[in-house]
Amino acid sequence: MTLVLHLVALFLLLTLMLGVVRIWHGPTAADRMLASQLFGTTGVALLLVLAEAQQIPSLRDVALILAVLAVFSAAAFVTRVVRIEGEKTDRHAVKGHDDD
Amino acid sequence: MIDGLIFGLQILLLVSGCFFFALGTLGLFRFNDTLCRIHALTKIDNLGLGLVILALLTMTPSVASGLKTLLIWWVALAASATSAHLVARAVRIHEPSLPDPLREREHKDG
Amino acid sequence: MSRWVTLVLRALLLWLVWWALTDGDATGLLFGGIVSLLVSSLSLVLFPPSPHIIRVHALPGFALFFLSHSLLAAVDVSRRLLSPSLPVTPGYLRAPLSLPEGVPRWLLANTLSLLPGTLSVTLDGDEIELHCLDLTQPVRQEVEQTQRCVAKLFGLTLNPEERG
Numbered sequence: 001m002t003l004v005l006h007l008v009a010l011f012l013l014l015t016l017m018l019g020v021v022r023i024w025h026g027p028t029a030a031d032r033m034l035a036s037q038l039f040g041t042t043g044v045a046l047l048l049v050l051a052e053a054q055q056i057p058s059l060r061d062v063a064l065i066l067a068v069l070a071v072f073s074a075a076a077f078v079t080r081v082v083r084i085e086g087e088k089t090d091r092h093a094v095k096g097h098d099d100d
Numbered sequence: 101m102i103d104g105l106i107f108g109l110q111i112l113l114l115v116s117g118c119f120f121f122a123l124g125t126l127g128l129f130r131f132n133d134t135l136c137r138i139h140a141l142t143k144i145d146n147l148g149l150g151l152v153i154l155a156l157l158t159m160t161p162s163v164a165s166g167l168k169t170l171l172i173w174w175v176a177l178a179a180s181a182t183s184a185h186l187v188a189r190a191v192r193i194h195e196p197s198l199p200d201p202l203r204e205r206e207h208k209d210g
Numbered sequence: 211m212s213r214w215v216t217l218v219l220r221a222l223l224l225w226l227v228w229w230a231l232t233d234g235d236a237t238g239l240l241f242g243g244i245v246s247l248l249v250s251s252l253s254l255v256l257f258p259p260s261p262h263i264i265r266v267h268a269l270p271g272f273a274l275f276f277l278s279h280s281l282l283a284a285v286d287v288s289r290r291l292l293s294p295s296l297p298v299t300p301g302y303l304r305a306p307l308s309l310p311e312g313v314p315r316w317l318l319a320n321t322l323s324l325l326p327g328t329l330s331v332t333l334d335g336d337e338i339e340l341h342c343l344d345l346t347q348p349v350r351q352e353v354e355q356t357q358r359c360v361a362k363l364f365g366l367t368l369n370p371e372e373r374g
Contacts, residue, residue: 001159004111008152011118015125022128030134030191034141037183038128041145042121044176045152048169052156057233060168064231067176074183078190123288130291135341136300139329140287146324147284150277164234171230181320188331188341192302 005053012046033077040070110155117151120144134191142184149176216259220250262313265365272363276321283326287343301345304337305353308368309360318360325356 019038026032044063051059127140153173160166221243228242290297309315319330319338328349329341342349361368 001107001110004114008114008118012121015118015121019125019128022125028134028191030187030194031137033183033187033190034128034134034137037138037141037180037187038125038145040176040179040183041141041149042124044172045117045121045149048156048172049152052159057165060165060172061231064172064175067172067179071179071182071186074186078186081190081194120284120288123291127287127291130296131298133300135329136298136343139327139341139343140291142323142329143280143283143287143326144291147281150280162234164230164232167226167230168233171227177324178320181323184323185319185330188329192331192339192341 002053005049009046009049009053012042012049016042016046029077029081033074036070036073036077040067106158110158113151113155113158117148117155120148120151124148135188138184138188142180146177146180149173213254213259217250217254220253221246224250260313262310262364262366264363268363268365272359275359276324279326280324283324286326290343298343299345300341300343302331303340303342303345303349305340305350307333307336307338307357309357310366314360314364314366317363318357321356321360322353325352328352 016038019042020035023032023035023038044067047059047063047066051057051063121144124141124144127144128137131137131140150173153169156169157166160169224246225239225243228246229239232238232242307315307318309318315333315338319333322328322338322340323330327343327347329343330338331341332339338353340349340353358368
């Protein structure tokens with residue numbers, strides 16, 4: 001079973017990395033922010049599987065913290081971006097910050 | 101016999117969990133617009149996480165650590181839904197005016 | 211519900227969480243109990259008791275609804291994703307909210323984000339704005355059904371006229 005769990009962890013790491021590569025290309029800031037979600041689910045699953053495979057229970061705590069931090073990073077992103085755009089001009093007059 | 105069944109079930113859950121995680125990542129590549137990507141990531145990855153966690157629950161050594169895994173699942177679900185909402189809202193605010201297709205669509209729909 | 215009952219319930223819940231987080235370690239339970247009590251009294255200041263309380267007996271039904279529908283949601287998106295033509299007709303949609311403000315609406319918004327084809331975008335007054343993966347689907351019925359489920363969870367009765 002340990003072998004299977006390691007394989008699963010490896011697979012999850014692979015999908016996580018592919019996802020990160022895709023997210024790196026953006027094109028918008030919101031697209032990049034999806035990384036927080038990706039880590040919040042795939043990252044949590046990866047850590048939980050590793051905790052079981054390597055018998056390191058403390059990795060579960062890391063998983064929990066990662067899930068909580070995912071929300072905070074999203075919240076920080078949203079408040080920051082919304083404020084910056086709001087300062088520039090009225091929200092309906094903004095022509096959008098997409099650079100694609 | 102029972103052990104074999106449980107083992108088979110665990111493998112099935114893990115493999116299908118991996119399958120859905122892979123699909124979630126595929127969604128990032130196939131969908132062109134941010135909101136559709138969020139749809140794919142939120143829903144598919146959550147199912148993947150759920151399946152992996154179900155598999156791990158069958159291996160859990162004690163009630164407490166099983167409960168902990170469930171707790172992590174719940175936090176991850178809430179986290180995923182909340183950040184999906186937050187990012188979607190940020191995308192929406194940045195969208196160029198969108199005169200009122202919302203209202204028109206509402207009439208068509210209702 | 212009186213503040214004391216809320217305090218005790220929250221402390222007990224936190225203590226259970228503590229127990230789970232420490233993997234059932236018995237040595238930390240006393241300390242955890244004290245911390246839970248302190249945190250729950252602090253939480254009363256930060257989050258006053260909500261008038262909407264989750265009905266425990268309605269929890270299994272809601273969990274079943276949520277789990278089955280989120281499973282369908284993932285299968286639905288996967289099916290669209292795997293078909294070569296990528297059959298999506300995305301767009302925005304506004305739906306009226308009949309749930310009261312506060313916790314029930316948050317729960318509805320988060321639940322809808324995990325249900326088939328909907329993603330909560332903004333809560334705006336008595337309306338929720340959703341992004342839908344496929345506008346040809348009967349999204350409104352889905353929203354209504356979810357609202358009824360959330361209402362049942364909080365022991366509320368829903369009238370279309372009843373607002374906030």
